[in-house]
Amino acid sequence: MEMKSNNLENQNDDMCEIYDSHEDVVGRVKERIPDEAEFIELSEFFKIFGNPTRLKIISLLSVEDLCVCDICEALELNQTTVSNQLRILRANNIVKYQKEGKMARYSLTDLHIEMIYKVGLEHILE
Amino acid sequence: MEMKSNNLENQNDDMCEIYDSHEDVVGRVKERIPDEAEFIELSEFFKIFGNPTRLKIISLLSVEDLCVCDICEALELNQTTVSNQLRILRANNIVKYQKEGKMARYSLTDLHIEMIYKVGLEHILE
DNA sequence: TTAACATATCACAATATCATGATATGATAA
DNA sequence: TTATCATATCATGATATTGTGATATGTTAA
Numbered sequence: 001m002e003m004k005s006n007n008l009e010n011q012n013d014d015m016c017e018i019y020d021s022h023e024d025v026v027g028r029v030k031e032r033i034p035d036e037a038e039f040i041e042l043s044e045f046f047k048i049f050g051n052p053t054r055l056k057i058i059s060l061l062s063v064e065d066l067c068v069c070d071i072c073e074a075l076e077l078n079q080t081t082v083s084n085q086l087r088i089l090r091a092n093n094i095v096k097y098q099k100e101g102k103m104a105r106y107s108l109t110d111l112h113i114e115m116i117y118k119v120g121l122e123h124i125l126e
Numbered sequence: 127m128e129m130k131s132n133n134l135e136n137q138n139d140d141m142c143e144i145y146d147s148h149e150d151v152v153g154r155v156k157e158r159i160p161d162e163a164e165f166i167e168l169s170e171f172f173k174i175f176g177n178p179t180r181l182k183i184i185s186l187l188s189v190e191d192l193c194v195c196d197i198c199e200a201l202e203l204n205q206t207t208v209s210n211q212l213r214i215l216r217a218n219n220i221v222k223y224q225k226e227g228k229m230a231r232y233s234l235t236d237l238h239i240e241m242i243y244k245v246g247l248e249h250i251l252e
Numbered sequence: 253t254t255a256a257c258a259t260a261t262c263a264c265a266a267t268a269t270c271a272t273g274a275t276a277t278g279a280t281a282a
Numbered sequence: 283t284t285a286t287c288a289t290a291t292c293a294t295g296a297t298a299t300t301g302t303g304a305t306a307t308g309t310t311a312a
Binding site: 041042074121124 | 148155168193
């Protein structure tokens, strides 16, 4: 670990301001993280997983594609609630759907969604 | 796909209430999802990722362990904001820390955190 | 002791999110 | 046409979360 002292004493490693190594560290890590816009977008994406109703829908769709009324019934939630959350899931590219007559059959957009859901579940269950 | 009609006509597959197959589906998928308490816990966990400041901290710590003042400096955020978000991250078992004199050096608790962050980032960048 | 520093906690106004009732749309059937 | 069903959208009050100023704690040094 490289470090430059700005005085003659052998300083304690705990001090923040007198060690240039902290500046080095800060400079180094700053370069390796995404930019502001990406953090905003990513947080919007993860926000979707931060609601139990939406997670339930994701969980159901990770088992099998379903129409809205089946989701309502399986979760014992009213249709407005489910439809509203499906709108949010759609807008955030978490689920897609195809119309089949009067019905809309929903499914997860891609494997990332299922993966994130499952790793999260693993984390809380361990 | 098994289905039982409750009348004599050859019904259209789009109808919801007259097809027992929907009941079958609902019964089947209900058995394969976690229970209410787990969904609550999981949503609390994912909520943490749904804030740009917390994501930035997670992102920094996925590069290298850091003390609070370095995080403040790297993110150009005031100390209260960072400390508050670190408290939330700690309370949710996302980060841990060890005291080193006056300083507190933070790190991610386990690989699940980094994994979820990276899969999410991959998802929004594709 | 006092001072300086790193970090944590408290309190609060601004903002965001939630579930849901009311209502609209669009498709099928009579 | 009218009725019914599946789904979507709008509006709203209740609740939760945000960043931050003020302040507290705890460590080191003089």
